[in-house]
Amino acid sequence: MGLAIVAPNKSKKEIADWVAVFNELEPGIDLQVYPEISRMEEVEVVVLWQHPKGILKSFPNLKLICSMGSGVDHIMADYVPDNVPITRIVDPRLTFSMTNYVVMGILNYHRQILRYMRDKRTKTWDMSQPEIPITVGVMGVGELGGDVLDKVKALGISAVGYGNRPKATFRHPYYYGEELQDFLNEVNVLVCLLPLTEKTEGFLNKELFRKCKPGTYLINVARGRHLVEADLIPAIESGQLSGALLDVFQQEPLPKAHPFWEQEQITITPHIASITNYRAAAPQIIENYKNLLQNSPLINEISKVQGY
Template sequence: MGLAIVAPSKSKKEIANWIAVFKEIDPHIELQVYPDISKKESVEVVVLWQHPTGILKEFPNLKLICSMGSGVDHIMADYVPDQVPITRIVDPRLTFSMTNYVVMGILNYHRQLLRYIRDKQSKTWDMTNPEIPITVGVMGVGELGGDVLDKVAGLGISVIGYGNRPKSDFRHPYFHGEQLQEFLNEVNVVVCLLPLTPKTEGFLNKDLFQKFQKDTYLINVARGKHLIEADLIPAIESGHISGALLDVFQKEPLPDNHPFWEQEQITITPHIASITNHKAAAPQIMENYRNLQQNLPLANQINKDQGY
């Protein structure tokens, strides 16, 4: 059984780190790395990140697809044989980093840090309205979104969750499905942690923004394809959105001529909210590599029908 890594966006150093962990666990593993995959018929497990579209068709004996991160939308957007399962990475450190990033963004907005940075530049001493009252709504309340709700609520801030399906005995106020407007009526900070599926692609758009309370603040740390980028600045100019913190974009790196660079009310970070740690992730893939060999259940297998 052979394993192939197909992750052209990752640097040679990153790939070397993954290989080192794989080899440490199993020194005899047959391992090939894109683009130098000469024995495609021997590949039964493929490890992917932002892979070339259509490459999965080149492995005739493929039995397992492993994402190098928690997201699988880059896989689901491509051709996947019906019988081939997909797994993802679940790492407490990913949750830790994501939650801390979101909490940072919420508190920076709540305590108006960006305003005071601008005041320093203009030598302005303004003590008026030092806090913006907030209620935080998180769209997507899986492992990541649930942890964000827990930590923000622990700070004494009101929180509400929103998801696609009902949840019984959820630990925070929660709306789902057709209750979207009820959810938006209650919050003035919206955090997007939705999985990316055909249903949620483009979910952050002008129609949604028009349903926001006036001056709602937006944080998107899910996927760039959730946001219709052309709709954001008009929503800021109309007052539906007071500003945004964005870590993900339709095209990365963000092009130099993109209008987000010049928009003062949009804060940009370069997709660093939560980064996969190869030392935590590679052993999970190797565990499933062994499980596949022994006909055991796979860890962190996704539901293809749901898309996550």
């Protein structure tokens, strides 16, 4: 059984690390790396990250598609054979890093750290309103969103969740579906951790911003395509949003001419909120590689119907 890595946006060093750990875990594995894949017919397992669209059609004997990270939207946006399952990476370290990043953004807003950084540049001593009262709303309450709610609640900060479907039991106040307005009425810090699907692409748009409480602060750590970028700066300039912390963008790296660079109330980080650890991820892929050989159930398989 052959395995191929297709991840053109990763550095040579990153790819070399993945190859080394695959060979360590499964010595003698038949491994090919894009773009030097000469035996397409021998590939039965493909490991993808931001792959060239349409390449999956090149593997006539494909039996399993593995995402190199927790997200699978880059796969679902492409042609996927009906009978080929898709798996993703589940790593507690991903959750740890993501939650810490989001909590950092929430507290920076709550305690006005960005404002004080601007005050330092102008040598302004302003003791007014050192804390902004906040209620945090997390859109997308899977493993990541649920952990954010847990940690925020542990800090004594009010927090509520929002998702697409009802939940029979959930440990935090929760809204779903058509209850979006009720959810937005509760919060003034909005965190996007939604999976990227046809329904959620462009979810962060001017219509949603108009439904928010005036002055709501936005944190997007999910996917760049959740945000209609042209709608963000007008929402900030109108006061509907007070600012944003963005880790993901429609185009990455963010072009130097992009207006987000110049907007003082938008904080930018280069897609570093949570990074896949190949030493944690590769064993899961090898386990599924072996499960496929043995006709055993796969781990971390996603639902193609739900898109995650």
